Amino acid sequence: MAILDILKYPDERLKQESVEVEKIDDDLKAFIADLEETMRAGPGGVGIASPQVGRFIRVVIVDVSAKPKTKNNGCMILINPEINTWEGMKKGREGCMSVPDYTGNVIRAEKITMTALNLAGETVDYTCEGYEARAVQHEMDHLDGKLFLDRLVSRRTDLFRRKVYK
Amino acid sequence: MSEWKMLTLVGKDKPGIVAKITTILYDAGAQMGEASMMRLGGNFTIMLMVKSDQTIEQLSDLIKPVVEQLSLTFHFQEIEADLFHHEIPDTCVTVYGADRPGIVAKVTTALADAGFNIMDLDSDMAGTEEDSIYIMQIEGNATQGQDVIEQAVKAVVNDGIHVEISSIDTLIG
Numbered sequence: 461m462a463i464l465d466i467l468k469y470p471d472e473r474l475k476q477e478s479v480e481v482e483k484i485d486d487d488l489k490a491f492i493a494d495l496e497e498t499m500r501a502g503p504g505g506v507g508i509a510s511p512q513v514g515r516f517i518r519v520v521i522v523d524v525s526a527k528p529k530t531k532n533n534g535c536m537i538l539i540n541p542e543i544n545t546w547e548g549m550k551k552g553r554e555g556c557m558s559v560p561d562y563t564g565n566v567i568r569a570e571k572i573t574m575t576a577l578n579l580a581g582e583t584v585d586y587t588c589e590g591y592e593a594r595a596v597q598h599e600m601d602h603l604d605g606k607l608f609l610d611r612l613v614s615r616r617t618d619l620f621r622r623k624v625y626k
Numbered sequence: 627m628s629e630w631k632m633l634t635l636v637g638k639d640k641p642g643i644v645a646k647i648t649t650i651l652y653d654a655g656a657q658m659g660e661a662s663m664m665r666l667g668g669n670f671t672i673m674l675m676v677k678s679d680q681t682i683e684q685l686s687d688l689i690k691p692v693v694e695q696l697s698l699t700f701h702f703q704e705i706e707a708d709l710f711h712h713e714i715p716d717t718c719v720t721v722y723g724a725d726r727p728g729i730v731a732k733v734t735t736a737l738a739d740a741g742f743n744i745m746d747l748d749s750d751m752a753g754t755e756e757d758s759i760y761i762m763q764i765e766g767n768a769t770q771g772q773d774v775i776e777q778a779v780k781a782v783v784n785d786g787i788h789v790e791i792s793s794i795d796t797l798i799g
Contacts, residue, residue, distance in 0.1 A: 499775040502797050504799060506797065506799025553795070555797070555798040557798060561711070563712070563714055615748075
């Protein structure tokens with residue numbers, strides 16, 4: 461086990477697209493264990509994407525279970541994840557281990573459903589809401605070479621919570 | 627002498643002010659830092675960090691012709707620049723309602739007394755001249771918890787003024 465180095469922007473490698481995992485072998489499992497350790501050592505500790513440590517494969521880990529009063533699926537190890545549905549929109553503040561000392565507002569879907577492979581190579585369906593859904597979307601963006609900086613909205617945007625009129 | 631200066635510029639807004647001023651400073655070897663430009667009541671306002679080994683007098687002489695041509699007023703002062711240590715606010719306080727004298731004074735005093743450190747404050751006047759509304763959004767750290775803040779602010783605003791306290795749950799991914 462080891463804590464891996466986090467790539468920091470302006471490292472252009474963060475802007476590249478990652479490729480699908482083809483084989484879940486011992487090497488990948490060892491890497492994912494290191495990735496998880498790296499995530500837990502970070503300032504937020506709730507999510508990490510493989511390209512953040514310079515390995516450009518479609519793997520992300522999200523675990524928001526340590527946060528009080530937050531709906532969660534526990535520790536999700538997501539291999540080749542695909543978001544299938546998006547619902548609702550909400551503005552929230554984000555920062556990133558790859559962009560130190562900056563936070564900004566980003567709009568994300570409030571609820572998503574997705575499919576990913578687990579470590580055993582099985583296809584698993586997930587439903588995520590709120591903070592967990594935000595974390596998944598933030599991490600999955602890294603797989604497409606996107607940072608939260610690409611999605612910043614003005615702090616004046618959506619000053620008031622949109623009311624839902626029926 | 628501090629290398630960092632804060633430049634404040636105020637005046638009637640017109641296109642190209644930021645471009646002209648920063649170009650002069652850049653051409654003179656200065657470096658720009660953090661900045662906040664805003665239109666307040668239609669006026670151009672900016673606060674801009676400028677790093678330069680020139681004195682305030684030298685920098686002032688440099689921008690004076692263009693500043694005068696644009697009918698702006700300006701001020702330079704030496705500052706300490708604590709860069710790369712942004713604090714992250716944990717609470718957002720939104721106050722809005724019919725415009726009443728003293729909203730800002732009362733709310734900010736209540737917040738200060740409740741241990742709230744304001745890091746960011748934005749306020750706007752909206753509505754119409756006859757029926758103006760005041761909207762204020764404040765971000766900062768609620769050192770004594772959000773319940774304390776909520777009680778403190780609600781105790782000082784009149785009926786018809788809405789106060790909303792929400793957590794800023796920053797995700798670091």
